[in-house]
Amino acid sequence: MNLYNFFSKIVQKLQGNIFNYTHLNVRGSKKHLNPVLLIDRWERYHRVITSKTKNHFKPVLSNKTVFELGCGPMLGWGPLVLFLGAKKFIGCEPGFQKKATFSKYVKNNYFRKHYNELVSNYGNRMSFNTFYKKLKNSNILKTADELDKIKTCIQIILSNSVLEHINRNNLFKTLEKIWTKAKKNAFFFHAIDMGPHKPISLQNWYKKNIKKQILLNLLRINDFFLLIKTLNPTRIYLVVYRSQCINKKSVAKMWKNYTVNNLKVKTGFIFGYK
Ligand SMILES: C[S@@+](CC[C@H](N)C(=O)[O-])C[C@H]1O[C@@H](n2cnc3c(N)ncnc32)[C@H](O)[C@@H]1O
Numbered sequence: 001m002n003l004y005n006f007f008s009k010i011v012q013k014l015q016g017n018i019f020n021y022t023h024l025n026v027r028g029s030k031k032h033l034n035p036v037l038l039i040d041r042w043e044r045y046h047r048v049i050t051s052k053t054k055n056h057f058k059p060v061l062s063n064k065t066v067f068e069l070g071c072g073p074m075l076g077w078g079p080l081v082l083f084l085g086a087k088k089f090i091g092c093e094p095g096f097q098k099k100a101t102f103s104k105y106v107k108n109n110y111f112r113k114h115y116n117e118l119v120s121n122y123g124n125r126m127s128f129n130t131f132y133k134k135l136k137n138s139n140i141l142k143t144a145d146e147l148d149k150i151k152t153c154i155q156i157i158l159s160n161s162v163l164e165h166i167n168r169n170n171l172f173k174t175l176e177k178i179w180t181k182a183k184k185n186a187f188f189f190h191a192i193d194m195g196p197h198k199p200i201s202l203q204n205w206y207k208k209n210i211k212k213q214i215l216l217n218l219l220r221i222n223d224f225f226l227l228i229k230t231l232n233p234t235r236i237y238l239v240v241y242r243s244q245c246i247n248k249k250s251v252a253k254m255w256k257n258y259t260v261n262n263l264k265v266k267t268g269f270i271f272g273y274k
Pocket residue numbers: 019069070071072073076092093094095143144159160161162165166170174
């Protein structure tokens with residue numbers, strides 16, 4: 001760990017907020033400054049879905065308004081969708097700090113790299129200046145409630161590793177708010193990480209009852225599926241991406257009501273059309 005990473009971790013701890021994307025936190029993060037990860041994730045997820053469903057669910061981005069919940073400090077898939085032709089990007093990120101995201105450092109050390117990588121992957125579709133201007137014209141909201149201020153309707157809804165972090169009292173409200181702003185037949189895609197968010201297996205995590213959790217809502221994949229289903233989508237699909245073997249005999253009481261099929265899912269994709 002270099003000195004920068006070390007101090008940014010201390011600052012994060014003192015602030016008591018793991019999703020506080022100050023310039024210091026963002027600069028100190030190898031993960032945040034790696035654009036290749038975002039492109040690879042986008043392509044990989046669609047490859048997984050295509051291989052498991054034998055269907056092609058990759059959304060057509062051209063001229064679409066794309067919304068990403070919990071997009072993170074580097075606007076998540078925003079740069080990619082804008083480069084690939086989306087008309088508008090609306091991000092929602094409580095930890096967003098405009099000064100950090102649009103700093104000179106991040107422009108040169110992230111967005112420029114991201115642009116070069118996008119060109120290498122998809123061809124030269126626009127200049128860096130046009131790309132960066134599109135990014136700066138994006139709407140970044142602190143909460144989904146702020147969608148009330150936006151006039152445009154959403155045509156594509158995305159999230160990656162976010163729904164598991166929204167507390168149970170807010171989750172449905174958040175999804176419903178996005179839903180009401182989405183056009184008929186809008187495409188939605190949520191990648192949800194049901195893992196322990198620490199380096200232990202699901203089986204070991206399930207061994208104890210977990211009393212207090214501020215980071216995770218501890219819902220399992222079918223809870224998310226049923227919740228989204230109550231919004232009445234015209235089509236809804238579940239694809240299990242990563243799973244682990246679970247022995248139901250050694251799971252603690254709080255997990256007992258879940259089936260093995262539900263407990264074994266580590267990462268799942270829930271997607272479909274409004
Ligand atoms: C694990 S991070 C994932 C960030 C990014 N999507 C990625 O895949 O790298 C979870 C993100 O969800 C955001 N988040 C948590 N609660 C949220 C809420 N109620 N609405 C929107 N975003 C939220 C956090 O601020 C954080 O950026």
